[in-house]
Amino acid sequence: MQEEKRKQWKIIIVGGGASGMMAAISSARTLGKGNKILLLEKNELLGKKLLATGNGRCNFMNIYCAASDLKGKEEDGIYSDEKKIEQFFSHGALSQLSVEETRQLFFQMGILSRVEGEGRVYPYSGQGIVIKEALEAEIKRLGVCIRSSSNVQNVKKQKDSFEVEMDNGECLFSSNVILATGGKAGLQYGSTGDGFAFAKSFGHQIMKPIPALVQLLCDKKSFGGCKGVRAKGKVSLLRENKVLATDIGEIQFTEEGVSGICVFNISRYVRFDKLEDRLEEKYSVEIDLFPEWSKDELFTILTEKQKREGKEAIDSLLKGMIHEKLGAALLNRVEIKKEEIASMIAASKMEELSHLMKHWNIKINGTKSFKDAQVTCGGISTSEINPTTMESLLVPGLFFAGELIDIDGRCGGYNLQWAWSSGYGAGKAASKE
Ligand SMILES: Cc1cc2nc3c(=O)[nH]c(=O)nc-3n(C[C@H](O)[C@H](O)[C@H](O)COP(=O)(O)OP(=O)(O)OC[C@H]3O[C@@H](n4cnc5c(N)ncnc54)[C@H](O)[C@@H]3O)c2cc1C
Structure with missing residues (x-):
């Protein structure tokens, strides 16, 4: 393809799960009409995993969510650096989209919510599918281009432009890329760890991913x-x-x-x-x-x-x-x-x-295994990501969101809150680049 004829997207978002959909919304809201944003999802539908969350009810946030509810894996394999998580979550992602702002945002998209025990928030209707549908409707309303059944094989950077290679050999070009491909947990919903390989090819360090929020196997005797x-x-x-x-x-x-x-x-x-x-x-x-x-x-x-x-x-x-x-x-x-x-x-x-x-x-x-896990512990090292913008400190124009990053939370709506807040922050920052 001739350089001058090829379509140049402003932002390509890889992964149409929770964080990718939120990144699409915040970037499209920032850029407005004619936004040149492309959302790529390998599944035939967006937000497939969301349908399985909270036993079908989608515990989509927690009103008490704080940095202490999230952890990173860290080098010694056991303890995480709480100050770093605080920086990422409370001062970074949550400062872009706080708990209250998240609830408001969903309310604006038509979702009434109910707070249950220990601050867990669910859609008032009791049906998790409404979260996926509301996000999708908003993305379409904002004019983001959605391509489902689109499996990204590789992401490269040539001079100032990213090249996103699809598994059918097609190559797409953009000024910025947001990787929102999830971790490896619940891989039957599409998150098979592809983003770790993409990030690694750019020189990012990956803390070895392991299954978390998962059953423990014990000595049966x-x-x-x-x-x-x-x-x-x-x-x-x-x-x-x-x-x-x-x-x-x-x-x-x-x-x-x-x-x-x-x-x-x-x-x-x-x-x-x-x-x-x-x-x-x-x-x-x-x-x-x-x-x-x-x-x-x-x-x-x-x-x-x-x-x-x-x-x-x-x-x-x-x-x-x-x-x-x-x-x-x-x-x-x-x-x-x-x-x-x-x-x-x-x-x-x-x-x-x-x-x-x-x-x-x-x-x-x-x-x-990962198939039975709800979240991934480990992922892209937080030491190489700007906590406020979610931009790579190694590759300008490359952003990350959600479970792909070495941050995971306990049960109760904390992981989706991280996906919303980090996705929102990444989308906003990528549209300003
Ligand atoms: C069974 C289950 C129940 C859960 N319940 C809850 C809950 O109630 N509350 C809560 O807070 N958290 C819950 N979680 C965790 C939560 O769903 C995740 O942490 C969250 O969805 C992560 O969002 P994400 O956008 O980072 O990744 P994902 O939601 O995994 O989205 C990543 C997307 O990227 C796509 N993708 C991956 N690779 C490619 C590629 N190469 N090309 C194109 N697309 C690609 C995938 O198909 C997927 O759609 C649950 C998880 C599971 C598995």
Whole structure:
């Protein structure tokens, strides 16, 4: 194609998920009519993942969202630099589109919302699809050119222009590019990690992506028979007996391990980067099934029950305290037969049992895969991105948004808030370049 005849877009946005759609809106609003913005999406429809969020209800933001709800992976693989996240989120993305402004923006697009427990915000209609539809309608109204079923293969920069290569060999040109291709979580919805390769080709450092907000896989011997049981409690993630993270909520026991929101929230800290960590079983989850009681109080309750109901088998004595399947698993762990007569059990064994009720330690041998994860921990290093504009510090005109960046949040609407705010900031800045 002759240089002078080729179509030059002002901005090409790669990825029509949450952050890409928001970037399209903010850039088109900034540039106005005739904006020359192209939105490329590999799926046949925009926002496919949004339809799966919040169990179909789309928990699209959280009114209490703050920098402390988000984390980065960081070099040591365990802890994130809170000051950097604060810079990115509170002073960067959130200063472009705050929590209240996000809610207002959706309201202007016709979405009434409802605040539920712990500040989680859902569409008032209870149907997540309205979020995707409202964004799409606004993008169309603003005159952004949308190309779905368009799979980007490569992104390059020649002099002042970007070349976006499609998988059919077509090449598109633009002054600025916003990469909003997501991470690798929920890859069945289109986010297969392509953006990491694009960013890497420009020299960006990628913190190794791992699945997060995901079920933990455990040693089955420890809790076999508890499948399907749900119990309220406290979960702590330990590495070589050091507590890395703790959360409270409903724990779900599954065929292969433990699940539930509180488990999801601690899952990002499981790092099996080194094989010996897996082989030496360095990670474990510790479950406190009685967070409101001390070990001594539980011991007193058990021994009083022993006095009162001593003729009963120990498993029936536990029934008023704990789900019978969990009780059976705990008894098995302390090597008490469940049919054993309660009065015959030694005080030392009762001591062990009450300790286990608060410190049930189960070895972890992995997490479920990206297919089952809700978010990616890791991604493009935040040290190479301008926190306010989301522009690459290495390549002028290249912007990033959403989960592709090494920032992830816990369950509760925080990840979508990050996608909206970072997408909004990137779109606005790219249109001013
Ligand atoms: C099952 C599930 C439930 C969730 N529930 C919630 C929730 O209730 N609340 C919450 O806050 N978060 C939730 N999340 C997380 C949240 O959905 C994501 O963090 C958010 O969607 C990330 O937005 P994004 O734009 O960065 O990436 P994505 O939404 O993943 O969008 C990336 C888009 O880029 C496209 N793409 C990728 N590569 C290419 C390419 N080469 N060419 C063209 N297009 C490409 C993909 O097809 C995709 O459409 C959930 C996630 C999952 C998987």
